[in-house]
Amino acid sequence: MTASRTGALAPKDYKSDLHPIWCPGCGDFGVLSALYKALSMCGLDPEQTVIVSGIGCSSRLPGFVATYGFHGVHGRALPTATGVKMARPDLHVIAVGGDGDGYSIGGGHLPHCARRNPDITYLVMNNSTYGLTKGQVSPTSTLPLVSANAEIDPKRWRTTPYGMAEEPIDPIAQAIAWDVSFVARGFSYQPNQLANLIAAAIEHRGFALVDTFSPCPTFNQHQTDGFYKERTYALPDDYDPTDRARAFALACEADRFALGVIYRHDDKPSATDEQRWLREHLTGRGSLERLLARFAYDR
Ligand SMILES: Cc1ncc(C[n+]2csc(CCOP(=O)(O)OP(=O)(O)O)c2C)c(N)n1
Numbered sequence: 001m002t003a004s005r006t007g008a009l010a011p012k013d014y015k016s017d018l019h020p021i022w023c024p025g026c027g028d029f030g031v032l033s034a035l036y037k038a039l040s041m042c043g044l045d046p047e048q049t050v051i052v053s054g055i056g057c058s059s060r061l062p063g064f065v066a067t068y069g070f071h072g073v074h075g076r077a078l079p080t081a082t083g084v085k086m087a088r089p090d091l092h093v094i095a096v097g098g099d100g101d102g103y104s105i106g107g108g109h110l111p112h113c114a115r116r117n118p119d120i121t122y123l124v125m126n127n128s129t130y131g132l133t134k135g136q137v138s139p140t141s142t143l144p145l146v147s148a149n150a151e152i153d154p155k156r157w158r159t160t161p162y163g164m165a166e167e168p169i170d171p172i173a174q175a176i177a178w179d180v181s182f183v184a185r186g187f188s189y190q191p192n193q194l195a196n197l198i199a200a201a202i203e204h205r206g207f208a209l210v211d212t213f214s215p216c217p218t219f220n221q222h223q224t225d226g227f228y229k230e231r232t233y234a235l236p237d238d239y240d241p242t243d244r245a246r247a248f249a250l251a252c253e254a255d256r257f258a259l260g261v262i263y264r265h266d267d268k269p270s271a272t273d274e275q276r277w278l279r280e281h282l283t284g285r286g287s288l289e290r291l292l293a294r295f296a297y298d299r
């Protein structure tokens, strides 16, 4: 590894020896490059950093970063990452994955992670499809009900050739409703802005979600980079992310997607801090010994 001018590691120093095997044009390349930059901006020590994922194209990401990594079970990135952080609060823990992994099979973990508020960053590469399993619709797909539209190739949506009748979920609105303590949205075609968002999420104390539009050109012919370029806009400088009602209203905007830090609740106690307090408190009072003594018995 080489040191940058500031003495910190440069983005390229966080690259592993593995070259990404994503399709040409996959949005996940932009997310990976933004993550390298954010790790460098935050000056994270690779030996003190763990990246945890589930299963999916996006969940391959830990292999491409020269930190510790854990490629786990589909949908279980958050419980695994929480376990790592609670066992080793000194480490920086980043969970990554897709919208199927995070909002469908693993969706039940999100509200509880929000309640616990562990000090971890969660990066969701939202391509609105199941890329690795060849393009089924996902919980964030907005494929129209009837796919007569020539822009949508039915061969690419083999499991839903006539479109889809279900309403998509909105991960940003859900996260705000659950009081996730840092909620941001990025776009993989704006890697510099995304790097700033990821760096802010890493520096946030508590659970931070960065949902990123990360198009899948191979299987999602509907939510393409052009689709998001037309519909996204940057939040103005005077936007106040601590106003929860305003953030929720913003998340509910139809066909218009704000990019930036949409909501933050900085003074929400983090599970990491609570755990430290409990450990110190119990140890100080000798409660552990008293607890163990209750199990002693005379033969
Ligand atoms: C328990 C379990 N169920 C289903 C699968 C099959 N499977 C693997 S990846 C995946 C979906 C991946 O989609 P997403 O999380 O959106 O990630 P992407 O590939 O689009 O990045 C599924 C259903 C699995 N590996 N394990």
Ligand code: SF4
Pocket (backbone or CB within 6 Å): 021, 022, 023, 025, 026, 027, 028, 057, 058, 127, 131, 132, 215, 216, 217, 218, 219
């Ligand atoms: S299938 Fe889609 S998500 Fe998977 S690597 Fe290819 S472009 Fe990326």
